[in-house]
Amino acid sequence: MNDANNLYLLLVIQDDDAWIGNVCGFKYNERLWAEKCEDYCKRHQACSFEIIKHAVKNH
Numbered sequence: 001m002n003d004a005n006n007l008y009l010l011l012v013i014q015d016d017d018a019w020i021g022n023v024c025g026f027k028y029n030e031r032l033w034a035e036k037c038e039d040y041c042k043r044h045q046a047c048s049f050e051i052i053k054h055a056v057k058n059h
């Protein structure tokens with residue numbers, strides 16, 4: 001187990017003007033949703049449709 005890697009997984013990634021949930025990789029315009037996504041994914045090992053629907057569509 002590597003605690004440093006687990007901590008890194010808590011971080012959302014900023015990509016241009018969007019935020020990416022580091023677990024499932026969905027992209028959001030607002031950091032709040034990326035953090036909700038990240039938190040939910042870590043707890044449930046899957047994302048929530050209620051959160052994903054706020055994600056930015058990838059073309």
Ligand SMILES: [Zn+2]
Pocket residue numbers: 021023024025026037038040041046047048
């Ligand atoms: Zn997610």
